[in-house]
Amino acid sequence: MKNMVWTPNAEKDQKANQYLEEINHAPYEVIFAMGIALFCLFTLIVLVGIF
Numbered sequence: 001m002k003n004m005v006w007t008p009n010a011e012k013d014q015k016a017n018q019y020l021e022e023i024n025h026a027p028y029e030v031i032f033a034m035g036i037a038l039f040c041l042f043t044l045i046v047l048v049g050i051f
Helices: 010-023 028-050
Strands: none
Touching: none
16 A cells, blocks of 8 residues: 655635635525524414414
8 A cells, every 4th residue: 555645736725715705605694584484474473373
């Protein structure tokens, strides 16, 4: 079995890091909007259920 030796590949690593910076972000706006929508839906169901 060959020895594993890590050799940096600056160009490839830089491209991968740039891609991850552009793509890998949590959609906080969507999560927040879904939370508000679910809260409003729950409130509507409760209010309709009372009357």
